[in-house]
Amino acid sequence: MRIKNYPTSIYIRYLPYFFIVRFKRYYGFYKDQPKKVFWSALKGYLKGLVEIPKSLSKRRNIQKNAKVSSEYIEDLFTP
Numbered sequence: 378m379r380i381k382n383y384p385t386s387i388y389i390r391y392l393p394y395f396f397i398v399r400f401k402r403y404y405g406f407y408k409d410q411p412k413k414v415f416w417s418a419l420k421g422y423l424k425g426l427v428e429i430p431k432s433l434s435k436r437r438n439i440q441k442n443a444k445v446s447s448e449y450i451e452d453l454f455t456p
Contacts, residue, residue, distance in 0.1 A: 379395060382439065387451055
């Protein structure tokens, strides 16, 4: 789950990109796969949303122990 693994500034900056990619993926599931695949993926996504509070708790621990800077991670996204 991205919310626990990315620094806040990077997560917010790339949130529109993450949304577009997720939308395209789910649209592909809906259009190209049996409907069961789409509904299973959607149920998994919704379950992930329900677990956001638990993920935020994990996020605090992960970010507290971060060994690299946000700038370093940002550089990984740029070609």
